[in-house]
Amino acid sequence: MIRQATKKDIENIMPMIKRVVSVMRKQGNEQWDQSYPSAVHYQKDVERGELFVCEQADQIVGVCTISSRGHEEYPLISWSAHEKSWTIKRLAVDPEQQGKGITDQFFRFIELLAKQKDISYLNTDTFADNRHAQRLFSRNGFAFVEARRNEQDQAELYYYEKHL
Incomplete structure (x- = not known):
């Protein structure tokens, strides 16, 4: 079941994120680390009503x-398009639960919620070395838009979009 997160959920989210980061590092993906995403990021997401x-x-x-x-x-x-859109951020699934369709559930949920709120456009991004996320976006109907180098840390980011 997908539901809106509460502040109390953050204490259970962060150990999961630590496990996700560990798996990402073993795969050679340095997109996330000990400082991102942080409990502060998720706290702000909860306060804005954006965390699920x-x-x-x-x-x-x-x-x-x-x-x-x-x-x-x-x-x-x-x-x-330059219309009202939603951005998908900080999507993570517990490594012990990966491969069971949870990310696809999130995408179906996001699309249904977006349609209910009259949002017809989604976008997202990921690091160039995050092949797993790239496959996930493609599998869920997102189109590659462009690659762009992040000047701060020199990482190349890939941007994706989907029209609903």
């Missing part, structure tokens, strides 16, 4: 931020 969790048997097995605000570089991206 997937819960199974009273255990949080996934988390996702659905934001009405893109990242600071988003106005510079060559999106195919």
Whole structure:
């Protein structure tokens, strides 16, 4: 079941994120680390009403931020549309639960919620070395928009979009 997160959920989200980061590092993916995403990020997401969790048997097995605000570089991206959109951020599934369709559940949930709120456009991004996220976006109907180098840490980011 996917539901809106509460402040209390953060204490269960962060140990899961630590496990996710460990798996990402072993795969050679340095997109996340000990400082990102942090409890502060998730706290702000909860306060904005943007954080959602997937819960199974009273255990949080996934988390996702659905934001009405893109990242600071988003106005510079060559999106195919410049309409009201939602940005998918900080999507993570407990490594012990990966491969069970939880990310696909999140995407179906996001699309249904977006349609209910008259949002017809989704966007997101990931690091160039995060092949897992790239496959996930493609599998869920997102189209690659462009690659752009992040000047702060020299990482190359890939941007994706989906029209509903």
